């Protein structure tokens with residue numbers, strides 16, 4: 001098998017959020033189109049099982065979700081997280097795809113995997129859906145690597161413009177994990193968490209808030225700090241929450257990142273992965289709500305992962 005593969009599934013397009021929602025199927029169609037154009041190897045995602053989801057979610061939350069899904073109707077899990085009859089399968093493929101990517105990398109079948117699914121995952125906490133997210137895909141992937149593959153140190157890096165509050169919640173009390181998130185400063189962007197003072201129960205969380213209006217130079221200073229911390233942690237596996245909504249064309253936020261910045265950051269993460277963990281990276285699609293921004297950012301990320 002190739003050293004870089006992608007995991008995706010067309011049934012993730014069946015998560016129907018309605019015509020006016022930001023997180024719509026075109027986003028995944030765009031990324032799947034890029035994967036096709038770049039002729040990258042593709043594996044179909046598998047669904048997460050109940051046992052997989054219980055790694056990081058409260059049983060009562062999962063039971064409540066199953067009750068909603070069983071009605072086979074459109075419903076709102078919170079003010080901005082909508083589900084439809086296709087959402088159970090789509091969201092289980094997202095979580096399952098992330099775990100499957102960990103399996104591929106830790107079995108040596110691939111070095112780097114990009115998981116192109118939706119809905120995204122990094123806002124889903126142990127006990128609730130939030131911010132378009134139903135299951136905490138990257139947090140679950142980290143716990144899968146620790147609990148089932150017996151790793152001792154797993155890092156999750158999140159460069160989506162919104163704070164990965166759900167991943168932080170899932171990994172807060174997990175001393176074998178390190179979670180590092182850059183995002184627009186909490187005071188000016190949803191969900192309002194992600195201050196530097198939030199450091200986890202075991203000093204295992206590093207938040208890198210960035211001011212609205214900041215661009216490449218501030219991003220690089222923050223991530224050079226973050227990647228130094230990552231390297232000192234000596235991760236055995238690096239998992240990435242890859243959102244492309246910090247791009248200057250995405251009006252959901254005020255950061256001014258460019259395609260070149262996504263390339264720089266992905267390449268820098270690859271450098272740490274080479275030195276610490278034989279190059280092992282699992283990256284999962286999170287946000288990105290402007291067609292140009294998503295295409296440019298995801299292309300740069302995929303090119304830097306695939307080369």
Ligand SMILES: [Zn+2]
Pocket residue numbers: 160161162243245286287288
């Ligand atoms: Zn986002």
